Amino acid sequence: MSHIKRILVTGGAGFLGSHLCERLVEAGHDVICLDNFFTSQKSNIERLLDFHNFEFIRHDITMPVWLEVDEIYNLACPAAPGHYQYNPIKTTKTSVMGAINVLGIAKRCRARVLQASTSEVYGDPEIHPQPESYRGNVNPIGPRACYDEGKRVAETLFMDYHRSNRVEIKIVRIFNTYGPRMHPYDGRVVSNFIRQAINDEPITLYGDGSQTRSFCYRDDLVEAMIRMMDCDGSFIGPVNIGNPHEFTIRQLAELVVKYTGSKSKFVHKPLPEDDPLQRQPDITLAKEKLDWEPKIELEAGLKATIEWFRNIDMSHYRAPTPNHD
Incomplete structure (x- = not known):
């Protein structure tokens, strides 16, 4: 590998985050995993703790953190309805304050930052399958809004940091994994x-x-996220990732x-x-820009x-x- 990067993964002890950390550690990068263990498990990252190029920080991303990094994958947020509805105000704060805090690091360090957004930004869709151009049908005051609207605001923040401060961003919209x-x-x-x-x-x-x-297997999903992070900076997304x-x-x-x-x-x-009664991604853009589809x-x-x-x-x-x- 030509260049070792310092990579922060927020929510790195979670289901997808831990697997992403493994992939990045095995590729030789210096990986910082940040998690508060609300819905994740220490056992998910146990085997990584002995690696010299892996470190873990127990921290809540709603609070600022100062780190020197080259790339950030922002995966921190409860993603299952029972979890994100348990403390809806905290869920919204995690999406919104978490985005502000990682974007602040990215701005200061000139790091590239990827937002793990969600198909829930489409709400209960009136268009099927859902392309990235669809703006969604979300109830802003319903019990799922803390997650749906929190992720929508996070995308807004990412775009505004990109336009106002030239932060290098990437946005992926993850479907059921x-x-x-x-x-x-x-x-x-x-x-x-x-x-x-x-x-x-x-x-x-x-x-x-x-x-x-539409169910996408974990390995396929993580592969798409890495491809998105590594692809040409001019393609920022959002891009649908799913089966x-x-x-x-x-x-x-x-x-x-x-x-x-x-x-x-x-x-x-x-x-x-x-x-939602239907959920199916249109992955035309992922195929074209990332040469990716589930295997x-x-x-x-x-x-x-x-x-x-x-x-x-x-x-x-x-x-x-x-x-x-």
Whole structure:
């Protein structure tokens, strides 16, 4: 490798952050992982602690931090509805103050900074699939707004720092992602279904299970983020990162039951307020600008994720909030 970079990863002990840290450490970079462990686990980064080019800082990104870095990946924010709705004011502060604080570092250090935004900026979409040009259909006063609008404001801040202060920015909009190291109690469908299925518990379907999601495996997603950070500075995004193959929630539940050999039955609960009925990325831009598209099929990804769930000790994972089934 020609150039070793000093790279800060906020939310670096989380599901995606820890895997990103591994990739960057293995590439030889000096990696600083910053996390407050609200929804993440120290065990996610345990194997990295012995590496000379990895350091961990326990810190809340809503508070300023002074570091000298060349690149920043801003992944800090609870991303599962049960977690981000648990303390909605804190969620908004994490997105907004966190963005201000990392952009401040980037401005001072002349560092390139990538914002992990979300498909939730599209709300409950009226256009399908969703291209980056779609401005969204978000309820600004609903129970999900702390996350949706927090991430939208973060994108606004990134663009304004870029225009006003010439900060080098990158924005990726992440669609549903799954894989090993998902928090077992994050309340997302993949982890809920697998946890329920391996224990032969009833599997919870909200509504009739016909709502759709597009599931991207963790490794594919992290690869896209690294490509975005490393690509030509003139392409700043936003760019959709996700799997364009759409599945209903019921189809996902049936696959999980099949691959776990579970005896679980389905139970139905009412659909949560403002829960999007469709979610599918248009990844034309990612293919064109990053030469990227997902490689790992849902079957292979689910099997790897189920295997990981079978091999962890659930007692080592505490539910970050009371909002889990």
